[in-house]
Amino acid sequence: DLALAPATHPAPVPDTPRDERARIAAHLLEPQASISPRYLYDPLGCHLFDAITELSEYYPTRTERAIAQQHRDAIAAFLVAHVGRQAPLVDLGAGSCGKAPFWFGPLGCTDYLAVDLAREHVEHALLGLRTRHPGVRMRCVALDLVWDLPQLAAHVERPAVLFYPGSSISNFEPEQAVRLLREMRAVARGGALLIGVDLWKSAAELQAAYDDAVGVTAAFNRNVLQHINRLLGADFDPRQWQHIAHVDGERQRVEMRLAAIGAQTVRWPGGERHFADAEYIHTENSYKWTLDGFAACLRQAGWQAPRNWTDDHDRFALFAATA
Numbered sequence: 001d002l003a004l005a006p007a008t009h010p011a012p013v014p015d016t017p018r019d020e021r022a023r024i025a026a027h028l029l030e031p032q033a034s035i036s037p038r039y040l041y042d043p044l045g046c047h048l049f050d051a052i053t054e055l056s057e058y059y060p061t062r063t064e065r066a067i068a069q070q071h072r073d074a075i076a077a078f079l080v081a082h083v084g085r086q087a088p089l090v091d092l093g094a095g096s097c098g099k100a101p102f103w104f105g106p107l108g109c110t111d112y113l114a115v116d117l118a119r120e121h122v123e124h125a126l127l128g129l130r131t132r133h134p135g136v137r138m139r140c141v142a143l144d145l146v147w148d149l150p151q152l153a154a155h156v157e158r159p160a161v162l163f164y165p166g167s168s169i170s171n172f173e174p175e176q177a178v179r180l181l182r183e184m185r186a187v188a189r190g191g192a193l194l195i196g197v198d199l200w201k202s203a204a205e206l207q208a209a210y211d212d213a214v215g216v217t218a219a220f221n222r223n224v225l226q227h228i229n230r231l232l233g234a235d236f237d238p239r240q241w242q243h244i245a246h247v248d249g250e251r252q253r254v255e256m257r258l259a260a261i262g263a264q265t266v267r268w269p270g271g272e273r274h275f276a277d278a279e280y281i282h283t284e285n286s287y288k289w290t291l292d293g294f295a296a297c298l299r300q301a302g303w304q305a306p307r308n309w310t311d312d313h314d315r316f317a318l319f320a321a322t323a
């Protein structure tokens, strides 16, 4: 199991654009260069991620959906037993709002709060949803979960079900995950949590899921360089970088890397970095949990009575817990 961090962690402080550029540059200049995974999600990156979720090798999305369908009644019964019917449903990182409506009926939801950084994207999704679910009040709150999650409490008036699917929690360091889960608990106002969590499995399955045959994940990863070129004014040539998915058994995570194809120097206003042939930039961690490890993480964040539902191969889990 992953070692969990101590009980309190200060929230990071948000950047101004200049700070943001300085921070991106500083990470590129560290001995082990890195780019934050947040920069994977420019508009093209969002489309490429949607395409990833359709790949035969990328099991999480489809497996999570199957678990929800198979265990819908039991999961809803657990949540309703704690919060009652008609509790607000708070969809964290809602995106196209594709997953939450499945739970409207089972939870008797009449109040839906979609939370995402991309307000326009969510507002557009809500237009269609409103006509299909006229009895549900729908609101959108645009905020960055990493910096601003505690602010969400002002928009939640009573005990709510917080919904965080897709194992997005995987892309945080375990100690950061505990901090976010603790902040979620404060937002839930005594309600409950429903969260999707990817599980540790064979290196071969993970390798395939993060380095698919068609190369969609490679394009998703390389696209981060175009995004950094725009943000920083850098001159990365994405064709000169190879996508690598590295399975780290000790840390129970998959690392995405971009390795230089040939020695090269990347320049931006006020800085440059030389990369040797095969030297890599670290772009993402995707932590894979064990059932016990994630239950411990929930408890450490103050959540109670964690329960989980999995698929037949224990590839993925839906966890529910009470605040």
Ligand code: AVI
Residues within 6 Å of the ligand: 052, 060, 166, 167, 168, 169, 170, 171, 209, 210, 217, 256, 284, 285, 286
């Ligand atoms: C969004 N997140 C849960 C995905 C994952 O599996 O870690 C991002 C991703 N990276 C490569 N493929 C998918």
